[in-house]
Amino acid sequence: MENWVILVVMSLALLAMGAEEVTYDGRSLIIDGHRKILFSGSIHYPRSTPQIWPTLIAKAKEGGLNVIQTYVFWNLHEPQPGQYDFSGRYDLVRFIKEIQAQGLYVCLRIGPYVESEWTYGGFPFWLHDVPGIVYRTDNEPFKMYMQNFTTKIVSMMQSEGLYASQGGPIILSQIENEYQNVQKAFGEEGSRYVEWAAKMAVGLKTGVPWVMCKQTDAPDPVINTCNGMRCGETFTGPNSPNKPALWTENWTSFYHVYGGEPYIRSAEDIAFHVTLFIARKNGSYVNYYMYHGGTNFGRTSSAYVITSYYDQAPLDEYGLLRQPKWGHLKELHAAIKSCSTTLLEGKQSNFSLGQLQEGYVFEEEGEEGKCAAFLVNNDHVNIFTVQFRNRSYQLPPNSISILPDCQNVTFNTATVNTKCNRRIISPVQTFSSADKWEQFQDVIPNFDQTSLISNSLLEHMNVTKDKSDYLWYTLRFEHNLSCSEPKLQVQSAAHVVHAFADGTYLGGAHGSHDVKSFTLEVPVTLNEGTNNISILSVMVGLPDSGAFLEQRFAGLTTVEIECSEESYDLTNSTWGYQVGLLGEQLEIYEEQSDSSIQWFELGNTTDQTIVWYKATFDSPKSDDPVALNLESMGKGHVWVNGQSIGRYWISFHHSKGQPSQTLYHVPRSFLNENGNILVLFEEDGGNPLHISLNTVSSTNIDDTCLNNH
Known part of the structure; x- marks a missing residue:
């Protein structure tokens, strides 16, 4: 058969399957021969659950969106080289098919570096141990693994027929992510990497365009796009007259860190800058980052980032409408769409x-x-x-x-017609009865109980391999010298330290998102002879951005005993290490945990550290979202029925003296009707007797919106 005949047959077959050709020019994307102004919203599948994906997508569609945008999270899908996981909340194909079922398009940001306030920027930590690797540059080991994963995802999408060229919903793909932020650090190798990444992606022949965000030198045919809050002002434009103006991240709020206050961006400000981008820059694609932020379950948030993600988005953490933001933007979308043909075809x-x-x-x-x-x-x-x-x-x-x-x-960006709403937190159950709680005191290891030994302070992340937030540094200190008023001084480049001497808690200290190292100085009682010093180093998420991520250092940097007479530097002493907590090793948080674990009645709840608590509860009868109020706790981690609902850090207050987050989302799909098992690990002396179980709803209000935008 002649080649032209084969091509005609293939084209007819694709048309029969509903395939849509996606191309572009200097004005817009062109889908199946038609120009479109597209409004998109970021919804990340692992930050919610399959049970609520349909509702989130439906609310996005009702709000006037026609595209859903998501990253692909490498560390979730390839936890070990060549071992893949696309189950449950990680079921990317199911998520995309749900979007397709509701008649929306998809922008798939493969990356596979994503940043996204996601631990290690989305990289699996095993990359760190690949010999000779340097991330995100013209480095052969990195390029091989990056290409392997990108190809895996593209092949999966193709095998499921999910690209628009196959009749699927995916109209755009992204390779890399805001690379220009770090490109200078890599010099010529960085420029070569950009060229390679673009060529590699285009070579996968998805049949839809590729984009690179914040990349003014994106090689043809890859489209350079804008990220930020004011792309109508800041975007320098496409790097070719044949490329359209696309805005891949319009930040509806900003990520929130422990010790920080939430950033409130008004509906009016968002609407102003969307409209300006369309009017001034001929913008034809705007994506809201995030449209629904969701929850950083488990240990997925990056350094110091709270468990709730972009709660100020048009759909809040629980998937409830945040008004007037959702409604005002819906009106904007309708106004733009009413004249979209003129905007796309007119001069x-x-x-x-x-x-x-x-x-x-x-x-x-x-x-x-x-x-x-x-x-x-x-x-x-x-x-x-x-x-x-x-x-x-x-x-x-x-x-x-x-x-x-x-x-x-028909619309003015500063004239808000949508009523505001406010969140209602309704207590359902308190956990105030001590006899409803059990506790398990974790073991504080000493040097003799550790197997990993080194004559120096090892780097935290390289030892834990991201299997735990926790790393014990232990030391046997022989004290036979004169030392009055001894103090233990610890300098750390991790996030938190807790110090113990012979099992007695001495004190703790922590850094912050903006202060990368800190010092703990506490009095210590030294016994004549052997003293066991145990220091718990804690990470609250791994770093997610910056050049040379593989070279980052965390953990203890110096340890000294200071006396009135002189100081004793213990930094290069013989240290023993233990990764993680005993309770983690025993999987104490699992529904069917080790039956040999002996839980005890609740003891003193005011000063205990490194302790586990367990209670049971029944599910609330309503269909409203569920949240735990942990305002009486200190710092730690919480599980329900073996499912992690994330880290908490109540004791870290922002400048106005309040915690950055007290409510913790428990998805309904995590719950049984009765006998749900709640387990908390507490580092910092929190009191579980004041925890409450709540339902979350919202109601319209007629008052001035204040900071509810």
Whole structure:
């Protein structure tokens, strides 16, 4: 059969399957021959559960979105080289098919470096131990593993027919992620890596375009895209006149760290900058990052990032509408779509309407050519009246009016018609009865109980291999010298330390997201002869960004005993190490944990450290989302029925004296009707008797929104 005949037959077969050709030019993506203005929202499948994916997608669609965007999380899917996991919350194919079933498109950001406030930027930690590896540069070992995983994902999507070229929903793929932030650190090798990554991705022949975000030198045919809050102002534009202006991350809030306060971005501000991007930059694709943030279950959040993720997004952590943000953006999307053909086909012009005012007009050709206009007031304080086409228009401060017909205002970014709502937390059960609790005191190891020995302080992450947040450093210190007023001084580049002498707690200290190292100095009682010093080093997530991630150092850097007379440097003494806690080794949090574990009645709840607590509870009767209020706890980790609902750190207060997070989401799919097992590991003296189980709902309010935007 002639080649042209084969091609015709294949094309007809693809058309029969509903395949859509996705191309682009300097104006927009072109899907099946049609230009489209696309509104997209980031929803990350492992940050929620398969049971609520359909609801989240449906609410996104109702809000006017036509694309769902997600990263692909390498460390979840390939926990060991060549061993893959796509089950449960990791079922990427199921997630994409659910999006397809609801009639939306997908932007698949394979990366496979994602950052995303996700531990180690999404890299599996085993990469760290590949000989000679340097991440994200022209390094053969890294490129091999990166290409293997990217190919694995693309092949999986192709085998399931999920690319638009096969009749599936995926219209865009992304390779790498904000690489230009680190590119200079790698010099020429960085530039070669960009070229390689683009060529490698395009060579996989997905049939849909590839993008690189924040990458002004993205090689053809890969499209460079903008990330940020103000891409209508900051985007320098596509690096070729044949590429469209795409905004892959419009930050609806900002990630939240322990010791920090939430960032509140108003609905009006988001709407202003979306509209400006479309008007000024000819933008035709805007993605909200995040549209639903969800929950950093387990140990998935990166350094110091709280368990709740982008709770201020249009859909909050629980999947509830956050108003007026969701509703205001829905109105914006409808206004833009009402004139989308004119915006995509018309000729753009702009002109001054005043010192801080400007207009943008899109006009189609011909006598009956349609017209759409945007009237912009950049004055942040004053209302301004402008004249446009013999009509007068009042523009509120810092706003854009949309005129789909160049006459009538159908939407103004600063005029919010959606009522605000507020979250209602309804207590269902308290855990205030001591006889409902059991406890298990974890063991504080000493030097003689450790098997890994070194004559130096080892780097934390390289020892734990990310199997645990916890690493014990133990030392046997022979004290036969004169030492008055002894103090233990520990310098650390981890996140938290707790120090013990002969099993007695001495004290703890921690750093912060912005302070990378810290010092613990505590009095210590030294016995004549042998003293056992045990120091627990703690990571609260691994770093997720920056050049040379594989070279990062965490853990103890110096240890000294300071006396009035002199100091004793123990840094290069003989140290013993233990990875993790005894309770972790025993999987004490599992529903069917080791039957040999002996739980005891609840003892003193005020000062205990390194202790496990267990209780049971029944599920709330309503269908509302469920959350634990852990405001009486200190720092640790919480499980329900063996499922981790994440780290908590209540004792770390922000500048206004409050914890960064007290409510912890328990997905309904984690729960049984009765007899749910709650297990907490507490480091820092928290009191479980004041924990409560709550349902979460929302209600509209007529009052001023205040900070509820």
